[in-house]
Amino acid sequence: MTKIRDSAIRIHDVLLVLLILAIGIGFSYYVVNYPQDKIVERFMSYDKIIMALTQHIKIVVISSLLAIGTSVPLGILLTRPKFKKFSPRVLSIVNIGQTIPSLAIVALFVGILGIGINTAILALWIYSLLPILNNTLVGIIGVDDSIVEAAKGMGMLPKRILFKIEIPLALPVMVAGIRTAVTINIGTAIFAAFVGGGGLGDLIIAGNNVNRWQILVLGATLPALMAILSDIAFGIVERKTTI
Amino acid sequence: MIRFDKVVKKYNEQDQPAVDELDLHIGKGEICMLVGPSGCGKTTTMKMINKLIKATSGKIYIDGKDIEKVDPIKLRLDIGYVIQDTGLFPHMTIAENIATVPHEKGWDRNKIRNRVDELLELMDLDPETFRDKKPKDLSGGQKQRVGVARALAADPPVMLMDEPFGALDPITRGKLQDEFLRIQEKIGKTIVFVTHDIDEALKMGDKIVVMRDGKVVQFGTPTEILSDPADEFVSELIGGNSNLKMMKLMKCRDIMREIPYVDNATTSEEAIKVAKANDVNNLLVTEHGQKLLGYVSMGMLFKNEDKRVEEFVKQIGETVTPKTTLQDVLSNMFALGRKTIFVSGSKGKIDGIVTMDDLLKAVRDDDQNS
Numbered sequence: 002m003t004k005i006r007d008s009a010i011r012i013h014d015v016l017l018v019l020l021i022l023a024i025g026i027g028f029s030y031y032v033v034n035y036p037q038d039k040i041v042e043r044f045m046s047y048d049k050i051i052m053a054l055t056q057h058i059k060i061v062v063i064s065s066l067l068a069i070g071t072s073v074p075l076g077i078l079l080t081r082p083k084f085k086k087f088s089p090r091v092l093s094i095v096n097i098g099q100t101i102p103s104l105a106i107v108a109l110f111v112g113i114l115g116i117g118i119n120t121a122i123l124a125l126w127i128y129s130l131l132p133i134l135n136n137t138l139v140g141i142i143g144v145d146d147s148i149v150e151a152a153k154g155m156g157m158l159p160k161r162i163l164f165k166i167e168i169p170l171a172l173p174v175m176v177a178g179i180r181t182a183v184t185i186n187i188g189t190a191i192f193a194a195f196v197g198g199g200g201l202g203d204l205i206i207a208g209n210n211v212n213r214w215q216i217l218v219l220g221a222t223l224p225a226l227m228a229i230l231s232d233i234a235f236g237i238v239e240r241k242t243t244i
Numbered sequence: 245m246i247r248f249d250k251v252v253k254k255y256n257e258q259d260q261p262a263v264d265e266l267d268l269h270i271g272k273g274e275i276c277m278l279v280g281p282s283g284c285g286k287t288t289t290m291k292m293i294n295k296l297i298k299a300t301s302g303k304i305y306i307d308g309k310d311i312e313k314v315d316p317i318k319l320r321l322d323i324g325y326v327i328q329d330t331g332l333f334p335h336m337t338i339a340e341n342i343a344t345v346p347h348e349k350g351w352d353r354n355k356i357r358n359r360v361d362e363l364l365e366l367m368d369l370d371p372e373t374f375r376d377k378k379p380k381d382l383s384g385g386q387k388q389r390v391g392v393a394r395a396l397a398a399d400p401p402v403m404l405m406d407e408p409f410g411a412l413d414p415i416t417r418g419k420l421q422d423e424f425l426r427i428q429e430k431i432g433k434t435i436v437f438v439t440h441d442i443d444e445a446l447k448m449g450d451k452i453v454v455m456r457d458g459k460v461v462q463f464g465t466p467t468e469i470l471s472d473p474a475d476e477f478v479s480e481l482i483g484g485n486s487n488l489k490m491m492k493l494m495k496c497r498d499i500m501r502e503i504p505y506v507d508n509a510t511t512s513e514e515a516i517k518v519a520k521a522n523d524v525n526n527l528l529v530t531e532h533g534q535k536l537l538g539y540v541s542m543g544m545l546f547k548n549e550d551k552r553v554e555e556f557v558k559q560i561g562e563t564v565t566p567k568t569t570l571q572d573v574l575s576n577m578f579a580l581g582r583k584t585i586f587v588s589g590s591k592g593k594i595d596g597i598v599t600m601d602d603l604l605k606a607v608r609d610d611d612q613n614s
Contacts, residue, residue, distance in 0.1 A: 150331060155345050170334070
């Protein structure tokens with residue numbers, strides 16, 4: 002009966018993280034220290050990379066937190082008996098947000114908010130609502146009815162059923178939704194550069210303008226590595242919350 | 245203890261009611277089995293007791309109190325609830341699962357811990373081994389035991405059990421049924437037990453409510469249901485072999501007859517007189533009215549007419565207990581190749597005797613009632 006518990010953190014995850022960090026740092030080091038010519042030398046510095054990186058992270062973190070902060074409560078609310086009937090409608094509305102191409106959303110918000118980092122954050126926020134909302138709904142609705150009924154039949158208060166039974170059991174699915182949203186956001190945040198929001202997209206634009214592949218590829222590689230890192234991190238969280 | 249007064253449940257205004265004008269009275273300490281085919285309203289009936297389903301009209305009283313006036317949460321905390329798939333919380337340990345209701349009631353930690361251990365022991369689960377396990381580490385039977393323990397945690401006077409043993413294999417089910425009956429003898433709860441298995445109902449129930457289309461077809465003890473089915477539907481539900489099923493229900497003590505004792509020095513002639521006077525075919529033989537030596541039968545007495553009984557007394561051999569079912573008595577008789585068997589509740593003491601004729605009579609008697 003007893004079995005050794007799987008640790009949520011796996012050895013190949015650790016190795017992969019080290020490899021990714023090595024690639025990211027190594028490539029940055031190469032571009033900065035061995036510039037192809039004066040143009041690259043003038044354009045690239047550690048400060049610039051770090052600034053683009055922190056801006057990128059800032060956009061992703063703020064937009065994702067906003068999305069979690071709105072989608073999770075909304076999703077929970079839509080599973081309560083009173084509001085359950087609205088859930089298909091709300092889902093379809095949010096779905097529309099997802100069907101619009103991400104660049105279009107970013108562009109659309111320029112019309113409303115002008116250019117800048119806020120526009121980028123708002124667009125990403127809208128864009129990542131759906132996966133989190135969807136998974137919150139699916140996760141909570143997917144909790145075995147007999148478990149909820151047992152809890153209810155034993156006299157647990159609805160609030161306690163939600164926090165002690167439904168949310169803990171739905172958590173892996175909810176985390177999976179957040180994982181998807183954040184991973185998408187890391188990629189989509191590149192578009193922030195097009196509306197003056199900064200981020201690693203700046204490197205791509207710059208690399209393109211001066212026609213230097215190192216700058217462009219670095220701007221594309223770093224978000225990709227970030228996405229993989231976040232995926233690994235959320236994978237661990239997901240496994241930790243799975244019973 | 246629990247009383248239904250013209251209770252109706254309609255899920256849809258136009259539909260035929262799921263439960264129709266139900267009147268029912270369940271006594272304190274009784275196991276009341278609700279039995280019937282799917283959709284007969286048995287589960288609805290049960291769930292109305294803890295207000296998981298609200299009655300459309302009519303009243304339900306628990307201990308004389310109209311449950312409509314009791315807060316549902318309060319009501320449920322005092323009613324144990326066991327369901328088929330156990331409904332154990334998979335993310336909690338066994339101890340946490342069992343502690344659910346005490347926790348909701350705000351017991352202190354030590355009291356809860358002691359109660360959990362006590363219940364695990366009652367359920368024949370070693371607390372050290374099981375306390376910190378998760379439900380997924382348990383077998384089906386163990387899970388169901390935990391489910392029952394959880395329902396018993398705060399010692400509620402009433403328990404609702406919705407096909408608790410339905411998902412188990414027949415062997416485990418039988419074992420858990422026996423165990424539960426043994427526990428119930430100690431705790432004496434008022435239990436409403438839903439099942440679709442008439443054999444389970446007959447075995448476990450003090451009273452059986454046979455339901456169909458939201459109505460009570462028959463309400464009675466298992467023996468009453470078996471010997472006098474109200475209609476075709478009930479007979480069909482019982483199925484064939486009602487006599488054999490009856491034998492499973494009846495115990496030795498219901499039909500055994502006492503037998504007179506004679507002293508070892510009695511002569512055959514006198515012994516025959518005693519036997520005839522008491523209208524029995526067997527006599528027990530004691531040594532000076534003290535130690536039990538064995539028995540003599542009418543046949544043996546006639547064969548040894550001029551002797552004293554001590555010269556040909558026979559050993560008692562295998563016995564059964566007063567609690568043995570008639571089915572087991574019969575099977576014992578077949579195994580031993582005998583038409584009579586002695587009943588002994590304690591060692592060295594014979595309470596009575598059961599013969600093949602007694603068995604036939606017991607079953608036939610009930611037949612004639614119908």
